Amino acid sequence: xxxxFCGRDADIYIPYPRMHLCKxxxxxxFERKIERTINRYKMFSKEDKILIAIGGGKDxxxxxxxLKRFGYTIEGLFLDLGIGGFSEKSxxxxxxxxxxxxxxxxxxxxxxxxxxxINEVKSSRPTCAICGATKRYIFNKFAYDNDFNVxxxxxxxxxxxxxxxxxxxxxxxxxxxxxxPILPGTGKFIRKVKPLYEVTEVEIKEYADVIGIEYISExxxxxxxxxxxxxxxxxxxxxxxxxxxxxNFIKGFLRNRHLFKFDLGKSSILKECKVCGMPSQGEVCVFxxxxxxxxxxxxxxx
Amino acid sequence: xxxxFCGRDADIYIPYPRMHLCKxxxxxxFERKIERTINRYKMFSKEDKILIAIGGGKDxxxxxxxLKRFGYTIEGLFLDLGIGGFSEKSxxxxxxxxxxxxxxxxxxxxxxxxxxxINEVKSSRPTCAICGATKRYIFNKFAYDNDFNVxxxxxxxxxxxxxxxxxxxxxxxxxxxxxxPILPGTGKFIRKVKPLYEVTEVEIKEYADVIGIEYISExxxxxxxxxxxxxxxxxxxxxxxxxxxxxNFIKGFLRNRHLFKFDLGKSSILKECKVCGMPSQGEVCVFxxxxxxxxxxxxxxx
Numbered sequence: 001x002x003x004x005f006c007g008r009d010a011d012i013y014i015p016y017p018r019m020h021l022c023k024x025x026x027x028x029x030f031e032r033k034i035e036r037t038i039n040r041y042k043m044f045s046k047e048d049k050i051l052i053a054i055g056g057g058k059d060x061x062x063x064x065x066x067l068k069r070f071g072y073t074i075e076g077l078f079l080d081l082g083i084g085g086f087s088e089k090s091x092x093x094x095x096x097x098x099x100x101x102x103x104x105x106x107x108x109x110x111x112x113x114x115x116x117x118i119n120e121v122k123s124s125r126p127t128c129a130i131c132g133a134t135k136r137y138i139f140n141k142f143a144y145d146n147d148f149n150v151x152x153x154x155x156x157x158x159x160x161x162x163x164x165x166x167x168x169x170x171x172x173x174x175x176x177x178x179x180x181p182i183l184p185g186t187g188k189f190i191r192k193v194k195p196l197y198e199v200t201e202v203e204i205k206e207y208a209d210v211i212g213i214e215y216i217s218e219x220x221x222x223x224x225x226x227x228x229x230x231x232x233x234x235x236x237x238x239x240x241x242x243x244x245x246x247x248n249f250i251k252g253f254l255r256n257r258h259l260f261k262f263d264l265g266k267s268s269i270l271k272e273c274k275v276c277g278m279p280s281q282g283e284v285c286v287f288x289x290x291x292x293x294x295x296x297x298x299x300x301x302x
Numbered sequence: 303x304x305x306x307f308c309g310r311d312a313d314i315y316i317p318y319p320r321m322h323l324c325k326x327x328x329x330x331x332f333e334r335k336i337e338r339t340i341n342r343y344k345m346f347s348k349e350d351k352i353l354i355a356i357g358g359g360k361d362x363x364x365x366x367x368x369l370k371r372f373g374y375t376i377e378g379l380f381l382d383l384g385i386g387g388f389s390e391k392s393x394x395x396x397x398x399x400x401x402x403x404x405x406x407x408x409x410x411x412x413x414x415x416x417x418x419x420i421n422e423v424k425s426s427r428p429t430c431a432i433c434g435a436t437k438r439y440i441f442n443k444f445a446y447d448n449d450f451n452v453x454x455x456x457x458x459x460x461x462x463x464x465x466x467x468x469x470x471x472x473x474x475x476x477x478x479x480x481x482x483p484i485l486p487g488t489g490k491f492i493r494k495v496k497p498l499y500e501v502t503e504v505e506i507k508e509y510a511d512v513i514g515i516e517y518i519s520e521x522x523x524x525x526x527x528x529x530x531x532x533x534x535x536x537x538x539x540x541x542x543x544x545x546x547x548x549x550n551f552i553k554g555f556l557r558n559r560h561l562f563k564f565d566l567g568k569s570s571i572l573k574e575c576k577v578c579g580m581p582s583q584g585e586v587c588v589f590x591x592x593x594x595x596x597x598x599x600x601x602x603x604x
Contacts, residue, residue: 168470169540169547171554173561230543234536238471241532245471252473259475259561 012206016243023210030207034066034195041182043193044150050074051148051190053139054098054105056090058208058215059154061097063195065213067152068101075148079138080109081131082117086221093216100213106146106301108138114291119222121290127222130290137287138299141278143190145300150185156196156204161246162231164253169231176260179253187270188278198247314508318545325512332509336368336497343484345495346452352376353450353492355441356400356407358392360510360517361456363399365497367515369454370403376454381440382411383433384419388523395518402515408448408603410440416593421524423592429524432592439589440601443580445492447602452487458498458506463548464533466555471533478562481555489572490580500549 001010003022010020014029021029037043044050050067054060054076067074078094080087091107098105111117118131125133143151160179167175181198185191196204208215238245272278273285276296280286291297303312305324312322316331323331339345346352352369356362356378369376380396382389393409400407413419420433427435445453462481469477483500487493498506510517540547574580575587578598582588593599 165471169467169551169554171551171558173558227544230540234539237536237539238532242529249471249473252471256473256475 012210014203015239016247018243026206027210030199030203031066031069033199034063035070037181037198038070038193038195041193041197043182043195044072044152044191046072048073048150049148050150050152051139051143051146052076052103052152053135053154054078054094055154056093056097056216057154058201058204058213058217059156059159059196061093061154061213061215062204062208062211063152063154064097064103065101065211067195068103074103074152076103076105077139077142078105078107079135080107080111081134082109082111083119083220083222084117086218087117089218090216093214096214106142108142108299110134113297123290125290126225128226131222133286133290137278137285138297140188140190140192141276141297142299144188144278148190151190151192153192153194154196155194156201157198157246157250158201158232158235159228160194160197161235161250162228164250165235166228166231173260176253177257180257181254198250200246314512316505317541318549320545328508329512332501332505333368333371335501336365337372339483339500340372340495340497343495343499345484345497346374346454346493348374350375350452351450352452352454353441353445353448354378354405354454355437355456356380356396357456358395358399358518359456360503360506360515360519361458361461361498363395363456363515363517364506364510364513365454365456366399366405367403367513369497370405376405377450378405378407379441379444380407380409381437382409382413383436384411384413385421385522385524386419388520389419391520392518395516398516408444410444410601412436415599425592427592428527430528433524435588435592439580439587440599442490442492442494443578443599444601446490446580450492453492453494455494455496456498457496458503459500459548459552460503460534460537461530462496462499463537463552464530466552467537468530468533475562478555479559482559483556499552502548 001013001020002008003010003025004019005025006022008022011023012021012026013019014021019029050072052060052064052067052074054064055078064074064076076094076098078091080091095105118134119127121130123130139151164176164179167179181194183192235246270279270281271283273280273288274283275288275293276285278285303315303322304310305312305327306321307327308324310324313325314323314328315321316323321331352374354362354366354369354376356366357380366376366378378396378400380393382393397407420436421429423432425432441453466478466481469481483496485491485494537548537551572581572583573585575582575590576585577590577595578587580587
């Protein structure tokens, strides 16, 4: 097959929209898609000071590579969750990825802060919930404490569509109302954006391969009970039967997201956590409760 | 394994809620479930005159068997769509099913009324859409013309959950707001109810087998392009991974259905069709347009 744009031998096939592309034009296609996502949702500009959550995987690696290439001001934060060899390997990849694109990398180590790894917390919550809450808190507070005004994560179309599907099938209405490519910043919440919102895992892998970006491909050893992979699986099945399902599903979701904002009333009234001063639903925020803190965690870089 | 209720050898396994049952207690379990559905949604009472849409398949056969057994006043309507051998075979099953439970059966034949089968209509609409609109119209008008006040269909949990999932993935909000186990009657719309709303296809097949109800199991030869089977497939996949997904999904939908009723405003204002006098969004209703009618179709039984 021939490249749709230049007629040379094609290297890559994109099932939706059905397109054969050579490597060069695949790069153009992919980067333009990211650029359009950034602009469509007004994610950030050249004036913003951007923090990206770097995990060592393909998504944040590709996002940081492209944002740097586009000329944005960006720094990485690697959160070491203290999951033995997996965390060490992730850190090595994250460091190499940041070095290769020449962006500063910051590190926060859970084990240094609290003397425990993420799987050593005594709690009735599942580990994945503890991990999620910890990540959200640390990334936000690090950005807040160090004057970043945008936090970028590598969530892609597969992540987002499966997350929305999961929340629909389980009718977690509250999560649906808050979901999207951009979460505006308010008060001590930093604006959160997902530039890979409209590209698939398959496209991201292709891009990483073409550019030569190396990344950790194992999944976290603690994520075995997680249910998101099953929703990814069924969306992949639907996509096979009719390509474009994921992107059309997520775009339809964004058009109709207002339907889920009616029940948000109560939960959106936030106080300040008595321990750390960050936004909280209760007297003490989830993070300070999980880790049993009596003073705020210090994340300011000198 | 032993029957959960009597301890005898079990014949049947119900994955959700995990239960082994002997045939006798499966019948009790299944019928009680239907009875509870009828009562929970206040579908009908012994005073109602009930019409059931009989198609020759397992669902309407099981529904008519059970409603008759429960002592309701019920008659069947078989709509012959004129799809050659398939329609003939369906009719023979429908007639036998009604005879076996001793309920009257009425027949409406599309080919006799319009000199055409359902697949010979010239239209830009897909055949399944024409068929759906025709069925909805004929069943409702037949019930209205002949003083029935409830219309029963055999839709089951698999039908309903896949329909809701399909409308969510494609964001057909309007359909979602109108979906449910009971559609109240208003004006010339007869109340529509689905007593099998909470039982699965597998359970219905088991029940038909245990009772000895015979039914047509082929699918309509015109339904090949239909997309509902793929949503049934993915729900079956999810159900395999975690049993109870379908019933919890549909119950969650019913709890949250109000979210989808906001955009219904305009479309719910109906006029009377100039040709037949039945409710219509336009000057002439979809049915009269599809079949090119200039006078109402006569369905009153003398």
